[in-house]
Amino acid sequence: KTIIFRLMDKEMYFAMRKDSQNLVVDRGIALHKMIRLVTAATAGDGYLNFMGNEFGHPEWIDFPREGNGWSFKYARRQWSLPDNPDLRYGGLEAFDAAMVRYFRSKRILSExxxxxxxxxxxxxxxxxxxxxxxxxxxxxxxxxxxxxxxxxxxxxxxxxxxxxxxxxxxxxxxxxxxxxxxxxxxxxxxxxxxxxxxxxxxxx
CATH class of the missing domain: 2.60.40.1180 (Golgi alpha-mannosidase II)
Structure with missing residues (x-):
């Protein structure tokens, strides 16, 4: 599971709309940004983000294999999620972009x-x-x-x-x-x- 899925679990499937009020989702979104900031700000020489984690992708990646019946169901990233103005993924992506841009421009990791x-x-x-x-x-x-x-x-x-x-x-x-x-x-x-x-x- 991705870290945001561990924070929110099933709530991600029905409470990620901007007009939804859900304390579990509010908590997950707040902590997800804080975790990424403290991770990047205390890193050694770089910051590596798992694909899709920058906007809180709700699911794991599972490539076709014998154990899942050679299924392609989870062999994907839903890149359109942060582009949907009705969902909260865009805010997570915007934060990650602003954080990385600031760290790079100020060379934060150089000390x-x-x-x-x-x-x-x-x-x-x-x-x-x-x-x-x-x-x-x-x-x-x-x-x-x-x-x-x-x-x-x-x-x-x-x-x-x-x-x-x-x-x-x-x-x-x-x-x-x-x-x-x-x-x-x-x-x-x-x-x-x-x-x-x-x-x-x-x-x-």
Missing amino acids: PPEIIYADEEKKVLLFKRKSRIFALNFNPTGSFVDYAFDCPRGTYEVVLSTDERAFGGFGRVTRGERHESLADGRLSIYLPSRTAFVLEKKRK
Whole structure:
């Protein structure tokens, strides 16, 4: 099974329409983007994505063999899914494209990642790479206002967010938002539940 199918299981077959309200699908889509972001952002020298995973393909690949009666049923990828405006696959594909484009243009993988803070209780992970700050809140219900941590003084801008509406999110954190460091040198941010975003320090 693909990772998104493990997250959503049978719900993928009837609740992937944009007009559907399904907590399992909402959870799966949010975590799928977060998993891909943290995987790519902590990778060594590259990021390899299984074909179709960039938009959350709902099924596995199973080529004809004796064990499946030489069936071609699952020997396919449904490339049309993200092109259907009524379904939520397009948002997943748009996020993957934006993430890869940003990582490539800024050469994010050219420097190693460094942990800033790992909060086991609140399920929050903060780390930096190539002077960018990656903020991830895996908490299923807790959103944290004024979550503060140490970082170099300056102005930071959100340059990528899993919660963008264009990516199938809820728009709680969007690109372009800016945060000023506090007088004590810490940065205070809003961390919505099941959301991840990248902060980039702006030059004066």
